[in-house]
Amino acid sequence: MTSRKSYIYNINPIFQTPKGNKRRPAFICYAMKKASEIDVARSALNYVIQPKNLKTGLFIKRYRRLNEHRARAMRAMVLAMLYHFNISSDLVQASVEQLSDECHLSTLSALGNKSITRASRLITHFLEPMGYVTCQKIWDKVLGNYMPKIITLTPLFFMLFGISKEQLKNAKKQQLGWINKNRISKGYKPLNIIEAKRKIKDNQIKNIFKYRISKHTFYKKRKNAQRLIALDEKEARQTILRALVSQYSIRELTNMGPQGLKKQVNISYFYLRKIANNPYPDN
Structure with missing residues (x-):
């Protein structure tokens, strides 16, 4: 009989900081430290919250906890998402493929085809139904398919490792202050939190679009x-x-x-x- 381990290519995935490690805001460093100190895959929230079907809005019954392979993937992915988290916009500024690669969850077939199924299913089948993240798909009219998912972290995501809504709110205020200080010094008008969020999201979509066009070319x-x-x-x-x-x-x-x-x-x-x-x- 084939063992379960035989089809799990990387049993112990670990998030690896990408090359050209960029300096992260103090709040991100604090959140990553908190997330690494507790077992996010076994957080009490995972047993209290009932996941929802994203299409119907109906609750999905869960009869067992996360299996250990998905739990290990979650521990790595939470750190990767935090590393790429933009405080002002709530967006993860990385694609699912990038997150998968940095957590060593991606696999290659004998023909050299990459698969990011393990990371993608963790998001689609668990993190999103549980309400920890939301994902938006945007249709690319030029290439005729969907752009990579735009991932947003919810306040519930941060509660997994003990960061409250109030702490998140304060971090946003502090980050917005820093953004506006730079804008004013350059002669631009300051932004409120809604404007900053929209501007950052628009820029991310533009960058994804430009990247896809250049890659296609x-x-x-x-x-x-x-x-x-x-x-x-x-x-x-x-x-x-x-x-x-x-x-x-x-x-x-x-x-x-x-x-x-x-x-x-x-x-x-x-x-x-x-x-x-x-x-x-x-x-």
Whole structure:
């Protein structure tokens, strides 16, 4: 009989601070310390709160506690979400994929396909129905699919490790004061908490959109580069040469000369090889 452990790829997931560790606000550091000192997966709230079906609003009956594998994933994910938490907007400024990677919950198949199912199910099947987080999906009209979920942490999330609504509220006031101090020094008007929350959320959506467009463009370019590099080198260079000739005027080609044109072909060929054989830069 196959043991349960055989399909759990990382039995002991741990949140690992991403490279270029950014300095976090004092409240975030305090919250992460509190969350690491208690077992959030066995918090009394997990036994008191009844999860809700997000579509119907009806309560879901729970007959047992979190299994240990999901509990371990939760302990790591809570710290990751806190690290990326924006105090003013309540948003987690990281995608589910990024959180999964940083907690070592992501897996790769034999074909190299990444799966973030363990992290995604923890959010969809537990954290969200319990009311610890809310998630928003936004349709990307350009690419024709949904953007990564935008995750919001609720006051209940912080109660898991003993931080009250009042403490969270005070942290927001302090953060807003710091934001407005910087805005005033630059000649901008101060924001209230609602304006700050909306502005930060708008910026996050814009950044996600720009990232997705740039990534989509890169993979489209890489696919074309791979198709060209797969040709015989002489044929590939001839294709590049024809493309370059069509881009320049007769005067420009005359000024460039045969050697100049050959140099441009070499540059283009090696550039395409580099694109064809490399992953997206953020990997």
